[in-house]
Amino acid sequence: MDNLVEIKNVTFGYGARPVLKGINLTARRGQVVAIMGSSGCGKTTLLRLIGGQIKPNSGSVRVAGQEVSELDTDGLYLLRRKMGMLFQFGALFTDMSVFDNIAFQLREHTQLPEELIRDLVLMKLHAVGLRGAAHLMPSELSGGMARRVALARSIALEPMLVMYDEPFAGLDPISLGVVGNLIRRLTDTLGLTSIVVTHDVQESLKIVDYVYFISAGAIEAEGTAEEMRASGLPFVHQFVHGEPDGPVPFHYPARPYAEDLRLEQ
Amino acid sequence: MIKPLQAIARLGHHALASMSRIGLATRFFLATLLRSGVAFRRFNLTIRETYFAGVLSLIIILVSGLFVGMVLGLQGYETLQTYGSESALGVLVALSLVRELGPVVAALLFASRAGSAITAEIGLMKATEQLAAMEMMAVDPIARVVAPRFWAGVISMPLLAALFSAMGIFGGYLVGVVLIGVDEGSFWSQMQAQVDFQEDILNGVIKSVVFGVAVTAIALFEGYDAPPTAEGVSRATTRTVVTSSLAILALDFVLTAFMFRGVG
Numbered sequence: 318m319d320n321l322v323e324i325k326n327v328t329f330g331y332g333a334r335p336v337l338k339g340i341n342l343t344a345r346r347g348q349v350v351a352i353m354g355s356s357g358c359g360k361t362t363l364l365r366l367i368g369g370q371i372k373p374n375s376g377s378v379r380v381a382g383q384e385v386s387e388l389d390t391d392g393l394y395l396l397r398r399k400m401g402m403l404f405q406f407g408a409l410f411t412d413m414s415v416f417d418n419i420a421f422q423l424r425e426h427t428q429l430p431e432e433l434i435r436d437l438v439l440m441k442l443h444a445v446g447l448r449g450a451a452h453l454m455p456s457e458l459s460g461g462m463a464r465r466v467a468l469a470r471s472i473a474l475e476p477m478l479v480m481y482d483e484p485f486a487g488l489d490p491i492s493l494g495v496v497g498n499l500i501r502r503l504t505d506t507l508g509l510t511s512i513v514v515t516h517d518v519q520e521s522l523k524i525v526d527y528v529y530f531i532s533a534g535a536i537e538a539e540g541t542a543e544e545m546r547a548s549g550l551p552f553v554h555q556f557v558h559g560e561p562d563g564p565v566p567f568h569y570p571a572r573p574y575a576e577d578l579r580l581e582q
Numbered sequence: 583m584i585k586p587l588q589a590i591a592r593l594g595h596h597a598l599a600s601m602s603r604i605g606l607a608t609r610f611f612l613a614t615l616l617r618s619g620v621a622f623r624r625f626n627l628t629i630r631e632t633y634f635a636g637v638l639s640l641i642i643i644l645v646s647g648l649f650v651g652m653v654l655g656l657q658g659y660e661t662l663q664t665y666g667s668e669s670a671l672g673v674l675v676a677l678s679l680v681r682e683l684g685p686v687v688a689a690l691l692f693a694s695r696a697g698s699a700i701t702a703e704i705g706l707m708k709a710t711e712q713l714a715a716m717e718m719m720a721v722d723p724i725a726r727v728v729a730p731r732f733w734a735g736v737i738s739m740p741l742l743a744a745l746f747s748a749m750g751i752f753g754g755y756l757v758g759v760v761l762i763g764v765d766e767g768s769f770w771s772q773m774q775a776q777v778d779f780q781e782d783i784l785n786g787v788i789k790s791v792v793f794g795v796a797v798t799a800i801a802l803f804e805g806y807d808a809p810p811t812a813e814g815v816s817r818a819t820t821r822t823v824v825t826s827s828l829a830i831l832a833l834d835f836v837l838t839a840f841m842f843r844g845v846g
Contacts, residue, residue: 408715
């Protein structure tokens with residue numbers, strides 16, 4: 318059982334609007350897997366499916382051999398204890414200090430004595446370089462620091478799988494590199510499996526083992542970082558090199574320009 | 583031909599939408615009750631919320647109670663002295679407060695002070711994905727976030743209403759006895775003789791508990807159901823104050839009708 322996450326033929330839609338159309342995806346243990354695609358292509362939906370927050374219309378989502386959509390609430394909560402998730406803007410609890418944010422899961426799910434929790438929290442904070450910020454409130458943190466605290470929080474219970482929803486969004490170049498390196502280093506040292514949803518190509522290609530490109534709800538291309546850089550596929554080329562026009566058009570579908578400006582009678 | 587049909591369709595759409603919202607609210611309320619175990623097992627969570635909802639509402643409740651009582655003293659004296667029965671001022675002030683004004687005005691103030699804060703807090707927690715994060719950490723937000731706030735509101739409301747009434751009676755005393763000079767002995771003794779523990783005080787407490795349940799449940803649901811945007815949260819906050827104020831006044835009529843001792 319080498320594959321931690323297996324997604325087979327998954328379709329999903331909100332109401333009549335299809336978001337995912339027949340997705341196949343695997344994440345092997347110990348890998349950093351990236352899911353890339355333009356905004357609104359269904360990347361975050363995929364994470365929500367793996368976390369069991371939504372159920373697929375058809376197809377199967379298996380995590381550690383368990384079919385996620387078939388679990389009851391207790392089973393799902395048991396599985397989620399082994400998953401960590403980093404939300405787009407950190408989603409830190411704003412009424413708790415950095416320390417309490419990281420201690421949250423330890424206090425909720427374990428009976429550990431407070432001294433041990435303190436040591437564990439400081440170790441997690443040390444891993445992301447923010448041991449000195451333990452007493453701060455989330456509102457006192459910069460964007461990059463908040464992301465690192467959220468990262469420390471997501472590994473608080475030593476999960477087997479960590480999912481990152483746009484971990485690089487809105488970060489300065491230094492924080493970008495720091496967060497990228499942390500994802501790689503924590504994956505390797507803690508023996509995690511990481512799934513990174515992102516549209517930051519350059520940063521993520523540096524750290525990932527395998528990449529899936531999603532466009533309009535379907536997988537357009539997949540391969541290692543090297544294969545993607547060298548890929549001749551028009552979509553991948555446009556994405557990796559950040560070209561404004563290509564298979565993903567610059568213009569939102571509209572009536573002809575001249576007609577809209579009433580230049581033609 | 584199409585216009586009236588469209589109007590009917592729109593009406594039907596609105597009716598269905600509000601019915602489904604009522605259904606959602608009911609399910610939410612029941613889920614909160616069913617998953618209240620944590621709120622009692624870890625009572626410090628509830629105590630913390632009681633501080634935010636109850637203790638921080640004290641100032642507005644106490645000051646308003648004092649002023650309402652003082653106005654009652656003035657108005658009551660003016661009317662009563664026409665009939666030469668100003669010695670009944672204490673009874674008038676006390677009964678008005680413990681039966682009606684205490685529970686109702688305190689609940690209205692609670693809705694605008696604490697209810698709106700609860701809605702905004704829960705709505706923002708949702709908008710910033712804190713509730714989703716909690717769910718992903720295998721912690722049920724209804725049990726951990728919603729239920730303690732609910733019970734905090736239910737506990738706070740009768741206490742605040744009692745303090746409001748006590749403060750109001752003191753205000754009536756200040757104006758009636760200290761300022762105007764109504765006989766102090768008859769002010770207190772008539773009050774003691776005429777205010778019935780069960781009929782007046784207990785019924786007032788029942789009212790305030792019901793209002794506490796209504797206001798807190800509405801505030802929590804509006805926050806939990808708010809669209810996760812700035813506009814969504816602001817609208818939800820407004821709706822909390824409007825809906826719970828109307829609910830308080832409507833429930834007050836229903837409860838008063840039940841407690842009514844009949845004509846003659």
